Amino acid sequence: NAGVTQTPKFRILKIGQSMTLQCTQDMNHNYMYWYRQDPGMGLKLIYYSVGAGITDKGEVPNGYNVSRSTTEDFPLRLELAAPSQTSVYFCASTAIQGGELFFGEGSRLTVL
């Protein structure tokens, strides 16, 4: 099992560009999450999903969009990138509500 896989690992964007961070898991987990982590800070929830076709906003959803067409995939879309979106993004999944989160390796995004 590969677990949770994120791509790309690093990306530099110009202000106003758009991109998609990919996340896929092979553990058949229903619950998937996108977090961002700024330097010296904890994890802030952007969006989450409790199953295919169901998504919901977290604490910091502005400037992002998600979709969940399959159990395995949970891509995060950044529209009109801004310097404030410079961060490390982590995708995570869990099998049960409130269960252990399995994290991807992270995607480091810089917006210049």
Added chain:
Amino acid sequence: QKEVEQNSGPLSVPEGAIASLNCTYSDRGSQSFFWYRQYSGKSPELIMFIYSNGDKEDGRFTAQLNKASQYVSLLIRDSQPSDSATYLCAAGGAGNQFYFGTGTSLTVIP
């Protein structure tokens, strides 16, 4: 707003000592509590989880939960330099979200 707060540190302990990390949470509906370790530039990895009041021990690690005080702690006995990392406390809410603290940076001095 539901919050998880940690003593931000940084915390330094000598090798072989006990490191004590603390966390409080605001959502009384939280049912599950986690301690993750995060090395610099890496993703968080689970160290301990606890669901019930009291202590839970796993090797050198002990998690303590007091729901009445809304308090979670992690004790690391016989601290090793390899324990130097940031420790994140997380609470699983009554809904489907997890709330994370800002982390406590621990340095174990050889």
